[in-house]
Amino acid sequence: MxxxxxxxxxxxxxxxxxxxxxxxxxxxxxxxxxxxxxxxxxxxxxxxxxxxxxxxxxxxxxxxxxxxxxxxxxxxxxxxxxxxxxxxxxxxxxxxxxxxxxxxxxxxxxxxVVLFAPEDLQIVRGDPSSRRRFADQMLIQRTPRLAGVLADYDRVLKQRSALLKSARARGIRGEGLNTLDVWDDKLIALGSEIIDARIRLASDLTQPLIDAYSAIAGADHNPEIDWALSIGGRDPEDGDPEDGTTLREAQGSRAKIAEMFRSALHEKRSAELDRGLTLVGPHRDDLILRVRDLPVKGYASHGESWSVALALRLASAELLRAExxxxxxxxxxxxxxxxxxxxxxxxxxxxxxxxxxxxxxxxxxxxxxxxxxxxxxxxxxxxxxxxxxxxxxxxxxxxxxxx
Structure with a gap:
């Protein structure tokens, strides 16, 4: 183009x-x-x-x-x-x-389009939202209709979270939350599609990332890319991503992802009502990047961090080029x-x-x-x-x- x-x-x-x-x-x-x-x-x-x-x-x-x-x-x-x-x-x-x-x-x-910018360092060193944005912009380029799925998920998330806040304020529990089940179904349907697409993206980026990192850094530090998923029972957004479910454990049919999603929502229901927040879903997940078997965030040098950031962009370009x-x-x-x-x-x-x-x-x-x-x-x-x-x-x- x-x-x-x-x-x-x-x-x-x-x-x-x-x-x-x-x-x-x-x-x-x-x-x-x-x-x-x-x-x-x-x-x-x-x-x-x-x-x-x-x-x-x-x-x-x-x-x-x-x-x-x-x-x-x-x-x-x-x-x-x-x-x-x-x-x-x-x-x-x-x-x-x-x-x-x-x-x-x-x-x-x-x-x-693939953009390389100084802000890319935040993908590897910043908070999870930077990595989610990187992944979701790639999803849109690979499969443009996912722009609508992501937008619909955000709308459902806002509605569900508003209901949780209202329930917390009014002290509603148990049978008084039947409406929440309807929003659960919508959240699971849209969220499972996003999680599935993100898992496939990480898998497809793995080899291009390895090749690009070696070319940029001039060294083989075994770069890895993986997802920490909140449907695994933990919350990567709360600072414990390494204990989340990774793509290797979740990879499979979308039905399996939906099943894990529903189970996690059920387990988190009480905590969600206490906090007035939706605590499970792709909006809480984190993209985990490693070199030398260590997380880039917190362990990699400045040069290694830049090499990973550049390699992510170059790997994205190579993936789009091939497809x-x-x-x-x-x-x-x-x-x-x-x-x-x-x-x-x-x-x-x-x-x-x-x-x-x-x-x-x-x-x-x-x-x-x-x-x-x-x-x-x-x-x-x-x-x-x-x-x-x-x-x-x-x-x-x-x-x-x-x-």
């Missing part, structure tokens, strides 16, 4: 913006805070229906406006696809594909080279340069390895200038004057 043109309206610091991109490496250069990452974020949104920087959509809408618009012309295989999304400050977002109204969940069918009939995903390297030592910088550049399209952002142009230093665009206070095209125009004018 290639992003040929990006157009923004009232998105972040841009009232309007037009960006032409090319196959191969594209470089956006500008000081911090000028809008480079906003351009990357817009492209990522089309692929994942979310931001890598914020958990809600409202911050992406320019101050004083009610909605933002992202439009992109994509080359998907041998055809062009025009995609558009209207991000509303309040209410549901709207999408169009080739000019026709569409569900927003259809956008990831066409836009495949997509539309070609490579677009790789976005957002200010990541400034965070890396010279060796990892060189290795990452050589591993990503062969993708059909790469977008690199940097505050310091010298940070960009030569293999990725191609088409240059400068960004300054929301103004986009095609540096190479401008230089070419100047050369042409000089030739005309000389003639």
């Amino acid at each position: 290639i992003v040929e043109h990006l157009s923004l309206g009232d998105f972040r610091n841009y009232a309007t913006a037009e960006l032409r991109l090319h196959p191969g490496p594209n470089v956006l250069v500008g000081r911090n805070g000028q809008g480079k990452t906003n351009l990357a974020e817009a492209i990522v949104f089309l692929a994942t229906l979310g931001s890598h920087r914020v958990s809600s959509d409202a911050p992406m809408v320019k101050d004083g406006r009610e909605f933002a618009v992202i439009r992109a012309r994509l080359a998907v295989g041998e055809r062009q696809v025009l995609t558009e999304v209207q991000i509303n400050r309040q209410g549901s977002n709207k999408a169009r594909i080739n000019g026709a109204p569409s569900k927003t969940s259809e956008l990831p069918r066409y836009a495949h 997509s009939p539309a070609g490579d995903p677009v790789l976005i390297l957002d200010d990541v080279f400034a965070e890396l030592d010279a060796d990892r910088r060189r290795r990452l550049a050589s591993l990503t340069a062969g993708y059909e399209q790469v977008l690199v952002t940097a505050a310091v142009e010298e940070d960009i390895p030569d293999v990725l230093h191609r088409h240059v665009v400068r960004v300054n206070a929301g103004k986009i200038t095609d540096a190479r095209a401008h230089q070419s125009d100047g050369d042409a004018e000089e030739k005309e004057e000389g003639a």
Whole structure:
């Protein structure tokens, strides 16, 4: 897939913006805070229906406006696809594909993007929500309809948790909670599908992660990826993930997962009523990452943590590359080279340069390895200038004057 043109309206610091991109490496250069990452974020949104920087959509809408618009012309295989999304400050977002109204969940069918960013270190060192977000954005890219499943699960979770809070406040127990059983059924049906998809994702990422880590770190530290699941009877969100049920124990039919889910809800019912919280489900699970048979979080060095984070992204790109009939995903390297030592910088550049399209952002142009230093665009206070095209125009004018 290639992003040929990006157009923004009232998105972040841009009232309007037009960006032409090319196959191969594209470089956006500008000081911090000028809008480079906003351009990357817009492209990522089309692929994942979310931001890598914020958990809600409202911050992406320019101050004083009610909605933002992202439009992109994509080359998907041998055809062009025009995609558009209207991000509303309040209410549901709207999408169009080739000019026709569409569900927003259809956008990831066409836009495949893998982002490398400084925030990736939080995937391996941060709280479980960072790892869940990483996994769920990959699920949406692999199976776009799961965007709807995830959204439905969140709605059911809110309704069920509201009922628990109400029951706690009113002191309701036993038969007075018959309504909760209805929400249990919905939570189990949607949650089991998410857990099953996450388990399969971790399994499919295992070998690509091993290969990518070795290529980036230049060492074999036996990286592992696994899930700690709250349906196993413990609560990874409460800080004890290693005692949770892992994917090897839970892997099997969705019916088995649903059975474990229902049993765990039954066991946690009293605790849920005491706390007014839903304590079982994919919203409480954690993705466990290990190197050298130790959890990355709390044990890995800074360099090892970066190698795992980069390997996760590269493994994701390789997985999408293998599965997509539309070609490579677009790789976005957002200010990541400034965070890396010279060796990892060189290795990452050589591993990503062969993708059909790469977008690199940097505050310091010298940070960009030569293999990725191609088409240059400068960004300054929301103004986009095609540096190479401008230089070419100047050369042409000089030739005309000389003639």
